[in-house]
Amino acid sequence: MNDKIPIAIKPRKVIFFDVETNGLSGNSSILSITAIKALFNGKDIDTIEEFFSRFYYRNPGEWENPDAIRVNGLKDEVIRKKRGNARYTNHFNHDKDFAVFCSGVNHYVGHNISFDRKFIHFPLKHCFCTMKENINIIRIKRHNAGFKFPRLSEAAEYYGLSPESSKLHGSEYDARLTYEIFRKMLNDLRTKQRILAFLGK
Numbered sequence: 001m002n003d004k005i006p007i008a009i010k011p012r013k014v015i016f017f018d019v020e021t022n023g024l025s026g027n028s029s030i031l032s033i034t035a036i037k038a039l040f041n042g043k044d045i046d047t048i049e050e051f052f053s054r055f056y057y058r059n060p061g062e063w064e065n066p067d068a069i070r071v072n073g074l075k076d077e078v079i080r081k082k083r084g085n086a087r088y089t090n091h092f093n094h095d096k097d098f099a100v101f102c103s104g105v106n107h108y109v110g111h112n113i114s115f116d117r118k119f120i121h122f123p124l125k126h127c128f129c130t131m132k133e134n135i136n137i138i139r140i141k142r143h144n145a146g147f148k149f150p151r152l153s154e155a156a157e158y159y160g161l162s163p164e165s166s167k168l169h170g171s172e173y174d175a176r177l178t179y180e181i182f183r184k185m186l187n188d189l190r191t192k193q194r195i196l197a198f199l200g201k
Contacts, residue, residue, distance in 0.1 A: 009200045011041050013049065014107045016182065018174040019116045020072040022058050023065040026118040029058040030092035031074040032082075034171040035101060036179050040199055045183050052101045053172050055082045056092040072169045093121070107199065111152045111178045128198045130155055130181050137190055152177055159184035 017035035022028045032055045039047040057079055058064065069075055089095045099122055106125040110116045113129045134150050138158045142148045156163040156177050161184070167173040185191040 009040070009042055009196060011039060012107060012199065013105045014038050014040055014045065014109060014199070015102060015105050016109045016175050016179040017052075017116065018110060018171045018178060019119050020068075020074055020169065020171045021119060022062060022068050022074075024068075024115075028065070028068070028119070029062055030056055030119050031058070031068075031072065031079060032056070032171040033092065033098065034175040035098070036175055037101070037105065038179065040107075045179070045186060048179075050101070052098060054086070054088055054092075054095070054098075055079045056095070057090050059091055059093065092119075107201070109178060109182050111155065111174065111181070112149070126198060126201045128182070128195075130178055130185070133185070133191070133194060134158070152181075155181050159188070 015035050015037050017033065019030050020032045021030055032053075034053040035051070036048055037050040037052075038045050039049055041047070055074070057076065064075065088097065092098075098120075102122070102124075107128070108117070108124045108126065109128045109130065111129070112131045113127050114132075117124050117127060131149050131152070134155050135147050138150045138154060139147045140150055140154060150158070152174055153163040153165065153168055159181055161177065161180055163177060164173070182195070186195045
């Protein structure tokens, strides 16, 4: 590995997040988002400081995507129930609170973060993907050749976690699982250096 590892890394905040959407296009609506703001103290991620978790309706005129809903289950009636008496805006694109939540944070972690970040309409400075960074660690063979992208559940199981299949594809559960995987990677000799290289940026 060619990344230079700082001798000491200053404490910094890190945001772990996951989105559930109405499709694969960056123009699709975010239906739910959860973000966990945690503190790296120079040695470990040991303090969760703040949560952001919300549900939103599809943008006006956007149809339910049956393939997406089959995965995340977020039909309108489900979203309505989960929102309860929420006072925040109905649509993610009108909600400025997430940008405020992220203000001053430069480090973001997600499982397949290249997918999640395309729905966020402001730049994320430094990103770490627990999916791509584990391709050659977990080494799940593809049918043709090489290794495939590990699913979130596969990464969790590899690091000794016990994911609950019924909760997967929910933004809150997936964000928390990503957080736990990252912590495991930080304390694993095979992955610690790449984590520190990311946090040292």
